[in-house]
Structures are given as C-alpha cells and as structure tokens.
Amino acid sequence: MPHHTHPAEPQQSLSHPYGRLGLHQLRPAAAELILLGDLTGRYATGSYSRLSSDGRTLVLREDRQGAAEHGHRITAAIACHVTRAGGTADQLAQFLLHPEHEGGRHARNIALRSGQARALDYIRRVWASATAVVNSTVGVESRHHAHEVLAALRDRIETTPWRGERGHTALRVLRAHLNFAEIAGGPLHHSSERQTAEEAGISRTTLRVVYETVLKPRGWLRRLRVGHGREGSTWYLDDGSTQGHRSPTPQSRFRTTQYPPDPALEEWPTPETATTADIDSAVIARLMGHDAFARHGLGSSALMIIGALHIRPAQTAGELVGAASVSRATAYRTLRRLADHGLLHHTGETWTLAAQALEGFGNTPLHAVNGRAAQPAQGWDEVARRHGTVGLAARRKALHALERVAYREALDQRAEHRSPAAVIVRDGRQVLVPAPRPDEIPSAWHGPGGRVLDPATGRTAPGWRVATDGRLILTTPADQRTYDELAAAHAEALSEWESTA
Numbered sequence: 001m002p003h004h005t006h007p008a009e010p011q012q013s014l015s016h017p018y019g020r021l022g023l024h025q026l027r028p029a030a031a032e033l034i035l036l037g038d039l040t041g042r043y044a045t046g047s048y049s050r051l052s053s054d055g056r057t058l059v060l061r062e063d064r065q066g067a068a069e070h071g072h073r074i075t076a077a078i079a080c081h082v083t084r085a086g087g088t089a090d091q092l093a094q095f096l097l098h099p100e101h102e103g104g105r106h107a108r109n110i111a112l113r114s115g116q117a118r119a120l121d122y123i124r125r126v127w128a129s130a131t132a133v134v135n136s137t138v139g140v141e142s143r144h145h146a147h148e149v150l151a152a153l154r155d156r157i158e159t160t161p162w163r164g165e166r167g168h169t170a171l172r173v174l175r176a177h178l179n180f181a182e183i184a185g186g187p188l189h190h191s192s193e194r195q196t197a198e199e200a201g202i203s204r205t206t207l208r209v210v211y212e213t214v215l216k217p218r219g220w221l222r223r224l225r226v227g228h229g230r231e232g233s234t235w236y237l238d239d240g241s242t243q244g245h246r247s248p249t250p251q252s253r254f255r256t257t258q259y260p261p262d263p264a265l266e267e268w269p270t271p272e273t274a275t276t277a278d279i280d281s282a283v284i285a286r287l288m289g290h291d292a293f294a295r296h297g298l299g300s301s302a303l304m305i306i307g308a309l310h311i312r313p314a315q316t317a318g319e320l321v322g323a324a325s326v327s328r329a330t331a332y333r334t335l336r337r338l339a340d341h342g343l344l345h346h347t348g349e350t351w352t353l354a355a356q357a358l359e360g361f362g363n364t365p366l367h368a369v370n371g372r373a374a375q376p377a378q379g380w381d382e383v384a385r386r387h388g389t390v391g392l393a394a395r396r397k398a399l400h401a402l403e404r405v406a407y408r409e410a411l412d413q414r415a416e417h418r419s420p421a422a423v424i425v426r427d428g429r430q431v432l433v434p435a436p437r438p439d440e441i442p443s444a445w446h447g448p449g450g451r452v453l454d455p456a457t458g459r460t461a462p463g464w465r466v467a468t469d470g471r472l473i474l475t476t477p478a479d480q481r482t483y484d485e486l487a488a489a490h491a492e493a494l495s496e497w498e499s500t501a
Contacts, residue, residue: 023095030081033074034095037102041491043073048489063485070488071106075123078103079130089127096123146186153187154178154281156239158311161277161325168300168325170214172200173207175285177221181237188224192232194400201289201393226495230408278323279307283358291384292360294392298383301326301334306343306353314350341383342376 023031038044048066061069075096082092096104097111097119111119157178162171176199180189197207215221218240225234284307292298304324309315315323317331326334335351338344342362345352354363360380377383384390445466447453452464452472465473473490 026081026085030078033081034078034101034103037105038070038074038488041488043077044070044488044492047073048492067485068106074103075106075126076130079126080134083130083134089124092127093120093123143185149187150178150182153237153239158279158281159276160240163325165300166210166214168304169202169206170210172202172284172288172300173210174215174220175281175288176200177235177237179285187237188234190232190234192227194403195232198393198397198400199289201293203396277325278312279304280311281307283307283310289393290380291389291392292380292387294389297387297389298337301330302338305331305334305338306357309351309353310358313352316349317351320351340375
C-alpha cells in the first residue's frame with residue numbers, strides 16, 4: 001500500500017528525495033533485502049516459535065505475531081545497513097515506505113493499520129536503536145586493523161578481574177576463542193564446543209555453563225550461527241562492554257573474603273580483589289590444555305598466579321590477590337602447592353617463578369616453605385602424575401573423536417534416506433522436523449499440480465505440497481500463511497533442529 005494514502009497527516013511525512021544515498025550505494029545484500037525481502041529466511045529464526053515456560057518445548061506463535069516479529073527483524077537489519085552507509089532516518093523511511101520495496105512491508109502494514117504518524121514513529125525508534133548498535137561496534141577495515149583489534153582485546157582480557165573458580169574457567173575459554181580468532185585473522189571465527197573444550201582443557205558441560213553464565217551475558221562472546229555437520233559454530237569476540245548492563249549474578253558465586261581488620265586503622269579495608277588485574281594470557285593459553293592444570297590438579301588458580309608472576313616477578317601474596325584475581329586464602333594455598341613442586345622461589349615476602357617453571361621443571365629452594373620439604377618436579381607430566389590427572393586430555397579427545405564419528409554417521413544415514421519432513425505433536429500442536437536436504441526431493445515424489453506422491457503406495461499424500469523451489473511444505477486446513485511465511489517457518493524449524501542436533 002503506498003504510504004501517501006493518509007492525506008490528513010501530511011506534516012508527519014518524511015517523503016522527500018533520497019539525497020545522496022541510493023540503493024546502488026548500499027551493499028548488494030542490503031539492496032536485495034530492501035527490494036526483495038528476506039528470501040532465504042535468515043531473519044525468521046525465532047519469529048514463529050518461542051520456548052515455553054519449562055524452557056524445553058516449543059510453542060508456536062500465532063501467524064500475525066510471527067509475521068510481525070519477522071518483519072521487525074528485517075526492518076532493523078535494513079536500518080543498520082542504511083546507518084553504516086551514512087544515511088539518515090528520512091532516507092530509511094523512503095526505503096521502507098516505497099510501495100515496490102518488499103523489505104518495507106512491515107512498516108507499510110503499520111501505516112495501513114495505524115496511520116502514517118505511527119509508522120514514522122516506529123521507523124524513528126528503529127533508527128535510534130540501529131544507530132546505537134552501529135556506533136558501539138568497530139568496523140575492521142584491513143587485516144592489520146584486525147590484528148590491532150585483537151591486541152586491544154587481549155589487553156582488556158588481561159586487565160579484567162576474573163573472580164572465582166568460574167571466572168578463572170571463563171578466562172581459559174575466552175583465551176581459547178582468542179587463539180581461534182588470531183588464526184582466523186579477526187574477531188569473527190569458527191569453532192565447535194569440542195574444539196574449545198580441548199583447547200581450554202575443560203569438559204563440554206563446564207564449557208556450556210561458562211558460556212551461558214559468564215561470557216555471553218557479559219558481552220565477551222556472541223554466537224552468530226550454530227554449527228551443523230562438519231562445520232563449527234560462528235562466533236564473534238567482543239570487548240565485554242555490556243558487562244555493566246548484565247543481569248545480577250548470584251553473589252555466592254563470586255563473593256570473595258576480606259582482609260582481617262587492621263589493628264592500627266581499626267577498620268575493614270576494601271575487598272581483596274582489585275578492580276584491575278595484570279596477567280600474561282599467552283602463558284595461560286600455552287599451559288591450560290595440560291593435564292597438570294585440570295580440575296583436580298593444580299587448577300585454574302595456579303594458571304592465574306603463574307600468569308601474574310610471569311609478567312611481573314617478585315610479588316607478595318597480597319599483590320597477587322589483586323593481580324591474579326584470587327582470594328587471599330586461595331593465593332596462599334596455591335603458592336604453597338606450586339612451591340612444593342619447586343616451581344616458585346620464596347624470598348622474604350616475595351614470590352618468583354623458578355628458572356624453568358613454564359616447562360614444569362622445579363628447583364630445590366634454599367629454604368623449605370613453612371618447614372615442608374619440596375620435591376622439584378621434572379616436567380608437567382610429572383606434576384600431573386602426582387595429582388592423578390594423567391591422561392585426562394587424551395581421554396577427552398578420544399571421547400570427542402567417538403562422538404564426532406557417531407554424529408557424522410547419523411548425518412550420513414539421514415542424508416541417504418532423503419525422507420520427507422516428519423511431524424511430531426507437542427502440546428497438541430504439530431511441529432515440523434525438516435528434512436536434512438529439503439531441496440532434493442526425488443522426482444518420483446512429484447505429483448500433478450504440485451502434490452506429493454507417497455513412494456510406498458503411489459497415492460497422493462494428503463496435506464503435503466511441493467513448492468516452486470522444490471521444498472516440501474506441510475499444509476493444513478487451518479494454515480492460512482503465505483508461501484513466504486511458510487518458507488520462513490521452514491528455515492526457522494531447520495535452524496532449531498540443527499541447534500538441537
């Protein structure tokens with residue numbers, strides 16, 4: 001519907017020439033989205049279904065709700081494209097309200113239902129959100145610039161306090177992703193859960209907990225695409241700038257103890273962990289995959305202290321509390337444990353690393369720590385043997401290899417069957433489970449008039465249709481969605497099924 005069908009509100013209209021910004025000045029993907037809409041269903045994920053209150057089952061939205069959500073996502077994407085191209089809110093309105101631009105259908109529907117003024121207010125709100133998002137991101141212009149971005153990110157990681165055992169584990173996971181990003185040459189990289197778990201030296205269960213409770217809420221990691229088959233997930237490393245806007249975290253997980261009251265000052269000082277840390281994350285990345293630093297071995301606290309002492313030797317226990325983001329009790333316990341292996345030297349109140357500490361070889365100290373005799377370690381394998389953690393990394397890799405083989409066999413079996421999409425019933429509703437290759441329907445299944453033939457009986461399968469692009473579409477008498485909406489729903493179902501797999 002043209003946007004000028006409401007003559008009573010001409011003062012609200014933003015209809016004036018495009019100015020210096022035209023479709024030819026936008027990226028090809030942006031121009032295609034404006035002219036043709038979301039043909040591939042990229043922005044339909046999550047639009048036509050939502051998680052129920054139990055967090056496990058899917059609840060289908062009403063058709064109008066799903067279409068509105070899908071349209072809003074397309075509108076927001078177009079607004080981001082126009083913002084990056086240096087456009088204005090008026091030019092965005094011209095693109096969206098043009099009667100021949102399929103990408104602006106949602107905005108034109110608002111104008112048709114609620115009036116021109118309401119549609120323009122909606123466009124302004126979307127423009128404000130898109131401007132804020134684009135201005136808060138960094139555009140990588142070259143490979144050299146990408147390395148500068150990663151170096152700044154590494155500095156931010158090394159000076160951020162990672163409190164508690166979960167925080168230390170989160171640092172290991174984040175450093176693993178930084179390794180992948182440095183190999184990829186930018187913040188955008190690919191990795192699977194198994195790859196990351198092996199790199200960080202932790203289990204997949206712990207990895208998922210850290211993803212959901214620390215790294216994603218605090219803005220350090222964003223998963224742009226869920227991996228499927230032989231392809232890992234697509235991730236984007238961020239700088240944790242949303243940390244101050246995250247939801248409150250239970251204090252019992254991250255609360256640290258305090259110093260005892262100072263008799264001279266007669267007051268309690270500040271919490272032990274300082275607001276900034278100072279560690280060498282490259283050392284942590286080098287050691288974290290070894291069996292010696294598994295959960296029941298030296299652990300993540302030892303990694304933090306080694307990283308802090310490597311970048312700044314001769315620190316006291318009180319200084320390590322802030323530099324390594326550990327509590328006072330954990331600092332003393334870990335220092336004694338490392339000293340027992342001869343990996344640290346204790347001189348007065350200061351601690352330093354032994355000459356070959358990074359290789360796991362300890363030296364016999366001149367004075368035993370607290371009267372205990374230290375036994376110099378002969379490499380990290382020897383340290384792992386003392387703690388009973390030898391072979392954890394090898395067993396983890398072997399388990400992951402078996403899981404990969406089983407998963408790929410299941411994918412191959414599904415691909416060989418080329419079966420039509422199945423339907424399961426949940427909460428009284430039919431949920432479509434799409435086929436792995438919906439674009440390859442055998443010719444024997446094609447019936448007259450776009451119908452689907454049952455290969456077993458040769459009769460027409462009721463409720464099924466073949467779309468013009470070869471996809472199977474399930475239709476019911478109550479289903480009044482258009483083809484575009486059905487294709488978007490199919491893309492949504494495929495994404496959810498891949499995520500579950």
